[in-house]
Amino acid sequence: MEEIGGEEKMKAGKSMAPALIAAHPDGSCVVVAVGAALRIFNLLKEEPVQVQDDTLPAGHGDVIRAVAFDLHNSLFASVGDDKLVKLWDATAWTCIKTVRLSKKASAVTFSHDSAWLLVADKFGIVYVFSTVRHDAIHKPVLILAHCCSIITGLCCSPDGKYIVTSDRDFKIRVTKFPENPLTGAHDIHTYCLGHTNFVACVAFIGFQGLLISGGGDATLRLWEYETGALLDTFDTTDEAGVSGQSQGTRAVVAVAVSSCNTYVGTILERFEGVLLFACDMVERQLSLLQKVLWSENAPPTSLSFDSGGNLWLVSGAAETVEMGDEFVTPEALAVAQVQAQGIAMAAVTHVQVVRDCVLLGGTSVPGGELLLHTLQGHQAGVQDVTAATEAAELAMKNLLSKRQYTAEQREHRKRMRNDKVVSLAS
Amino acid sequence: MPKKRFYRARAHSNPLSDSQFPVPVKPDEFDWSEHFPAFFPATEPEDNAKDLKVRFADIGCGFGGLIVKLALLFPEKLMVGMELRDKVTEYVKERILALREQYKGQYENITVLRTNAMKYLPNYFEKGQLEKMFFLFPDPHFKEKNHRRRIISTALLAEYAYVMAIGGILYTITDVQELGEWMKSTLDSHPLFEPLTADELETDVCVELLSTATEEGQKVERNQGTTYRAIYRRIVAPKDPAGA
Numbered sequence: 001m002e003e004i005g006g007e008e009k010m011k012a013g014k015s016m017a018p019a020l021i022a023a024h025p026d027g028s029c030v031v032v033a034v035g036a037a038l039r040i041f042n043l044l045k046e047e048p049v050q051v052q053d054d055t056l057p058a059g060h061g062d063v064i065r066a067v068a069f070d071l072h073n074s075l076f077a078s079v080g081d082d083k084l085v086k087l088w089d090a091t092a093w094t095c096i097k098t099v100r101l102s103k104k105a106s107a108v109t110f111s112h113d114s115a116w117l118l119v120a121d122k123f124g125i126v127y128v129f130s131t132v133r134h135d136a137i138h139k140p141v142l143i144l145a146h147c148c149s150i151i152t153g154l155c156c157s158p159d160g161k162y163i164v165t166s167d168r169d170f171k172i173r174v175t176k177f178p179e180n181p182l183t184g185a186h187d188i189h190t191y192c193l194g195h196t197n198f199v200a201c202v203a204f205i206g207f208q209g210l211l212i213s214g215g216g217d218a219t220l221r222l223w224e225y226e227t228g229a230l231l232d233t234f235d236t237t238d239e240a241g242v243s244g245q246s247q248g249t250r251a252v253v254a255v256a257v258s259s260c261n262t263y264v265g266t267i268l269e270r271f272e273g274v275l276l277f278a279c280d281m282v283e284r285q286l287s288l289l290q291k292v293l294w295s296e297n298a299p300p301t302s303l304s305f306d307s308g309g310n311l312w313l314v315s316g317a318a319e320t321v322e323m324g325d326e327f328v329t330p331e332a333l334a335v336a337q338v339q340a341q342g343i344a345m346a347a348v349t350h351v352q353v354v355r356d357c358v359l360l361g362g363t364s365v366p367g368g369e370l371l372l373h374t375l376q377g378h379q380a381g382v383q384d385v386t387a388a389t390e391a392a393e394l395a396m397k398n399l400l401s402k403r404q405y406t407a408e409q410r411e412h413r414k415r416m417r418n419d420k421v422v423s424l425a426s
Numbered sequence: 427m428p429k430k431r432f433y434r435a436r437a438h439s440n441p442l443s444d445s446q447f448p449v450p451v452k453p454d455e456f457d458w459s460e461h462f463p464a465f466f467p468a469t470e471p472e473d474n475a476k477d478l479k480v481r482f483a484d485i486g487c488g489f490g491g492l493i494v495k496l497a498l499l500f501p502e503k504l505m506v507g508m509e510l511r512d513k514v515t516e517y518v519k520e521r522i523l524a525l526r527e528q529y530k531g532q533y534e535n536i537t538v539l540r541t542n543a544m545k546y547l548p549n550y551f552e553k554g555q556l557e558k559m560f561f562l563f564p565d566p567h568f569k570e571k572n573h574r575r576r577i578i579s580t581a582l583l584a585e586y587a588y589v590m591a592i593g594g595i596l597y598t599i600t601d602v603q604e605l606g607e608w609m610k611s612t613l614d615s616h617p618l619f620e621p622l623t624a625d626e627l628e629t630d631v632c633v634e635l636l637s638t639a640t641e642e643g644q645k646v647e648r649n650q651g652t653t654y655r656a657i658y659r660r661i662v663a664p665k666d667p668a669g670a
Contacts, residue, residue: 125581142580144581144584145579145580145581147544147545147581147582147585148442148544148545148574169545169546171548175584183617184580185584186580186583186587186616186617186618186663187584187587187618187663188584188585188587188588190553191452191548191588193451193452193453193548193549194451194452195451196451402444402445403444405446410446
């Protein structure tokens with residue numbers, strides 16, 4: 001009964017989306033996406049940056065769910081529950097183009113050569129777009145799909161040969177990157193199978209064919225993506241037990257790999273800290289280097305390494321604007337966007353930086369107080385951040401986990417089915 | 427022999443809903459020996475000549491008419507029927523046990539699994555394992571909103587291509603014209619499949635069975651309905667440098 005209660009509560013209450021953080025590969029800026037807004041701080045000039053968006057519709061109309069930088073051309077992409085894909089020039093911070101999908105987006109990445117932008121939606125379809133400013137194709141082109149499973153992670157291998165997608169059905173799929181992405185990626189190279197719950201995140205390590213993933217089974221797994229072989233499994237359950245609360249396992253929320261491949265940063269659900277791993281490229285295994293904990297009650301929701309080896313962490317979340325399933329008028333959409341921007345403006349986050357396994361205290365972070373002020377929001381109280389973060393993590397876990405029903409609950413659900421209800425009434 | 431009337435089930439089941447049945451994490455974790463006891467004897471066999479991998483899969487096998495027919499045609503090949511509906515699977519399971527009991531030494535090479543083939547094929551089969559896949563009279567899902575539930579789609583064909591051996595044959599048949607055209611055009615536009623020639627169709631023993639073996643096919647025949655077949659071979663990607 002507890003599960004059913006939880007489900008109803010989810011439908012009634014507002015859903016929360018976790019805050020995201022991304023550092024520019026050239027080290028010039030840090031972006032925090034919270035709600036529908038992007039908060040950007042230029043680290044070179046030490047000043048906040050305002051984005052300029054002349055495309056239609058301007059700005060995101062609902063929470064941003066995924067962001068990505070490309071490696072070479074200073075591009076940035078943001079996607080979210082408003083079904084919009086926005087491609088940004090990450091130097092001038094102007095919007096290059098906006099494309100509308102038919103479903104909410106869940107993941108985004110650039111191809112290795114930066115020529116293509118790949119976006120996954122919640123129905124498990126991956127679309128591809130050219131990153132060229134004015135191309136003839138304005139409609140999303142389907143490149144591959146998982147059968148109706150939410151795609152949680154999406155990335156292109158550093159050798160340019162594969163697209164890796166992870167989903168909530170415990171799978172990681174390795175697909176050959178096609179010569180012409182607009183005709184689709186049909187050739188599945190292999191699967192990386194071994195997770196026993198949803199896969200939450202995937203990332204590449206180095207150039208020797210290694211892939212790392214984390215998920216709802218609280219494990220971090222190292223794979224050889226050429227063969228799909230599982231090389232190493234690290235169970236984070238014991239490491240995360242320290243903070244005292246023992247309410248079930250903690251899903252691995254996100255992983256990030258430092259640019260020189262020395263560190264793998266991992267954050268867990270409801271865990272006020274970050275686990276730093278080293279990956280032995282010869283033995284091909286993971287070892288825990290350092291557990292960085294902090295006393296403030298702020299479990300991080302996203303992390304990103306910058307080129308200088310700083311690990312940026314953010315905690316926080318913002319409410320989504322639920323539009324429901326009914327037809328949405330343009331007026332309602334405009335109202336929702338104003339509402340979403342309002343929520344994003346008021347949202348508070350908590351930003352932290354770890355350098356060489358040590359937490360940089362307070363205002364000693366790069367960019368100092370002005371950066372914190374820009375990225376965290378105006379009155380950043382850690383308590384608000386914590387509550388919002390926990391709600392967001394719970395929402396994410398409820399979305400991705402498969403519900404387990406006992407035989408009794410299943411019978412009860414069957415009796416409540418629409419067709420049965422109608423036949424009882426008549 | 428089990429009675430069908432004790433295994434009444436709904437005609438359709440939602441393939442998109444979350445499964446409430448166990449699924450192996452990966453193919454080598456699945457124990458086929460209990461499904462094929464005659465092929466996996468308790469003691470180590472002297473001869474390793476037998477192929478112990480499942481080679482044929484009937485997706486949405488229903489009451490199992492096709493695999494029962496195929497069992498005698500290809501007695502050395504292991505084959506599996508996959509069905510999403512619980513009760514129907516139970517029926518086929520009982521039917522196979524009854525057949526094995528009745529005809530000693532026969533029907534040892536077929537089994538049935540309750541699973542969702544749209545989601546879990548890679549959990550049961552390795553890359554390039556299957557030589558034949560059958561899709562007989564699948565649900566038509568007429569509404570455009572429900573087209574993503576169709577068993578033949580561009581995205582799912584990539585998964586079928588993954589589990590199929592190069593040269594493996596994919597058989598589809600339906601009595602719904604719209605679906606027949608959909609399956610044909612979807613397969614035609616897929617780079618990893620090519621249609622069989624008329625001669626090849628003539629000589630393939632399975633082709634005849636498509637419309638006669640299953641309960642659904644017999645029903646269509648009784649009503650003198652038209653059927654639409656689409657039979658394709660898994661090929662190497664045209665411009666694949668690795669050659670797979």
